[in-house]
Amino acid sequence: GAVVSQHPSWVICKSGTSVKIECRSLDFQATTMFWYRQFPKQSLMLMATSNEGSKATYEQGVEKDKFLINHASLTLSTLTVTSAHPEDSSFYICSARGPGAIRETQYFGPGTRLLVL
């Protein structure tokens, strides 16, 4: 089956630092990748959609200068939380969709827990 990995799974950082999260599709080419965040006991909120080689489309209310998304290849997308603050602490999940039969659904990565002190 389609596998999506995320790295790191856990990150703790000081306020003001930038944090990069990687999302990789391991056994398929992801034409589209999605980034979500999830606060405790809440549902997933879509942050942005990215297609390989083009700029990400951000959802309303998501600051694109704060959350930089790069979809450099068909198997890798990165989310950089710039100048992170405690309110950015959350669970960040990526998902990927490929072409053909893989396109039927999104496959989720295991998520990255970010804690900003």
Next chain:
Amino acid sequence: EDKVVQSPLSLVVHEGDTVTLNCSYEVTNFRSLLWYKQEKKAPTFLFMLTSSGIEKKSGRLSSILDKKELFSILNITATQTGDSAVYLCASETSYDKVIFGPGTSLSVIP
């Protein structure tokens, strides 16, 4: 505004019970209805529904979509403690956007 609503938001049942989780949606350019199970980590895919009235089944889980009433249900029969999780319903649009509902937290007690 696109939205997905789930009910109940939480549910506690005993092992062996049958549960029905509800999902209603209002989205423009609807393409499919998705069900996911989320335990401690990221959601795992359960079902994708695109056609009305066709039941999808996987073991003790089944789901059906009513596109006229904009509604879907997820049934779990003979529940087990391992079914305890948050069940997320999501609606996908033709623009590749997926809108998630708030989830139903299911607790199955022995």
